[in-house]
Amino acid sequence: MRRKPEGLWAWILILISAAFLVLMLIAPLAVVLTESLREGLKVFRAAISDFYAVRALYLTLEVTLVTVILNTLFGVVAAWALTRFNFRGKRLLITIIDIPFAVSPVIAGLIFILTFGRMSALNPWLQANDIKVVFAIPGIVLATVFVTFPFVAREIIPVLEARGTEEEEAAVLMGAGLFTIFWRVTFPHLRWALLYSVILCTARAMGEFGAVSVVSGRLRGKTLTLPLHVEILYDEYHFGPAFAVASLLVMAAVVILAARNLVEWLAKKERR
Amino acid sequence: MYVKITGINKRFGDFPAVQDATFTIRRGALAALLGPSGSGKTTLLRMIAGLEHPDSGDIVVDDRRLNDIAPSQRGVGFVFQHYALFRYMTVFDNIAFGLKVKKMPRAAIRQRVEELLTLVGMAGLAKRYPAQLSGGQRQRVAFARAIAPSPHLLLLDEPFAAIDAKVRRELRVWLRDMVGKLNLTSIFVTHDQDEAIEVADEIIVTNQGRVEQRGAPVELYRAPATPFVTGFIGDSIQLDNCQLIKGFEELGPVPGAVRPEFIGVFHPEAEIPYANSAIDAKVVRLAFRGDTFEVGLDLRGCPLTARYALDSRPIAVGEIVKVLVWRLYAFTGERVALVNNNCTGDHPQGYSYVI
């Protein structure tokens, strides 16, 4: 009785959804690509092989790598502490780990300026030891780590939580040590969630803009990451080059997105 | 005694999970820790394994105090309720895990695992993953994994709970045979009294964190020590006031319980021994139970369940029959006494406590 309009309605809803996604998501992607080629292939090639662009690319990759390694290790260790044991203050710790999600990237940058900058109590000591944090690479790493801090922990905690501790207990009873238990028993359960969260963390770390722009100081060739490089080109009205460099980031984003979906698909397949 | 548990207490926050638990288990016995959920039986088992630590009390196995010994050094095998098989390892690797951890030579591991696989009837399935096995097969693998390092004591937490009813009966028999063959002292936790009675040599009944009674299944059935055990093991009907039953007036207004076989049901016209002690009761329910009828009776407002032989003179629902209660359990506080009907003259002075 209601089958026919249901079919029609379904198609209308599908069309609205598709149109919305095309308008909101595909159009901006397409614009980056068309704008990057508007001034010709030559400009494009020059922009992406520009010395400062390449430096910015390397810096972005380095910062991303360090961030992802640190936060992945942290995520695994924190998930172990928070799901294999019960202790007082556990809920509070989980809440604290989530704090960076609620903090604006600009504020994330600000707090590191306050902690390590001219105003800070640490400043005399940092100066004495000739350590530069703010307006230098350590500051960029710190800000990026902060912004992506909960990514891995948040993704794998529910996975471990849902599983309970029986397998680990069985391994303990048979005399296995921490390392053996983790690698042989726990890790295999984690690997998809871990891979998934590492991908998300990479995306965010690579593209972080607000926090990094606060602590970077924008020293060309020194503290510019790729997103900051794009901003500077854009602000200087070098639109073609700006979009050319942006298109690199778009491609990275598309690869990350594809990887994310692949991982999700593989994980689902294995579960079945 | 092989296993000696003395004065164990364990609290989880405000909740007393185990209170002053004391019991022993013979070498080579297959013992059941039986109780309703929340009675502390699993906590007790986990404390013996070292997965939980008692607040006070001693756990002694084979004259060795285990309290401060690491779980892996206690020489216990543990079968978890949901088996806790390592999901990402094959059957072979699961069973071999404990042996690899012990750094046993490869060839020896191979041999031992194959031996165990044959023992549990899973030869040829070594390369499967747990997800590819049936519930019963998983249980066998969990069993093999637990006994692979040759433990002195095997602990099983609700070993049949996750298996469907049909396979469960088979597995009970299988477990009994297997433990018997290995002559391995074993303790298993269950909430199912039929399971405990069928499988165990000894049963330890727990309730609300306390050990109510320990004994062979027959002992528990014949001579329950507490009102709880009376109700938990075997069929029985609770009585609010034993005085209401003819022949037990001397007991005073104490509560009690009757098992179906304690009640004689007679056709109204039948010859009855001790006729002056018989009471009229109305048949309210009659159900065919194969070898007997189960009769629901209304005895002056008190509902009773009794059995009635198939070859006796037929009775019908609504009919008034003669009922004679041969004996009953009378409760005084936490104690239980088996009391015979004084008309039978066996115990003219009233009653005596049993255990």
Place this chain on the structure above:
Amino acid sequence: MASGIRKRVVPGFGLSLGLTLAYTGVMVLIPMASLVFQSSSLGWSEFWAAVTDPRILASYRVSFVCSFVAACINAVFGLLLAWVLVRYRFPGRRILDGLIELPFALPTAVAGISLTALYSNKGFLGKPLEDIGIKVAYTQVGIIIALTFIGLPFIVRAVQPVLEEMDSCYEEAALILGASRTRVFFTVILPEILPAALTGFGLAFGRGLGEYGSVIFIAGNMPYKTEIAPLLIMTKLEQFNYDEATAVALVMLVASFAVMFLVNCVQSRKLRYLGHD
């Protein structure tokens, strides 16, 4: 005798908790504390003057209104997308589904410049819109569009799993009882997905409040009109006015935490009425 210390069976407690606390302390707690420390060097009256400056108040208003409107748009389209992606099988569904996370994967600055190019008066969408009298770039509409882009995945991804796991028997029962499809949606399905939708709404709203990169290019950043609060923090910092930057940041932070807190409340309430504990 018996242990006063609770022994733990699974190894690695001290190690993992110690590392977690140390890393969280260094990366989160100390930096966050420095914010509170810095603001305490400000007197109350200076703090009050800083956060009630008309230009700053205007920026709060812009941030709040635009985030809220964007979150509302996302609530509508997020529910629609989740519904369509879960309930219908159509060619291209996988691709649409895979695209949802694009705003998470795309650097915000890139999103910012491309949305600006798209909606500027010369842009592919901006030009026709301007022809019918709607200016997008460098107005609050532009900010709303940027924040809608950023917040798009939150509601879809919050609602999708709930819809997927929803047992269709309730729906079928209601249909058999003669309820119309619309009625079924509002009385049976909506109550089930509402908590998840509210959670997603809160997350999108919170993200919008703090968002910087995607907004600043399209906003035009005119004081009192299209200047968002995070940008003002940035401006103060560039003037080395750390005290005022801190004051503005603190107010924003309190607002974000309030949103997070409400989200958590919704989540725990949802658990109650769905009967979990």
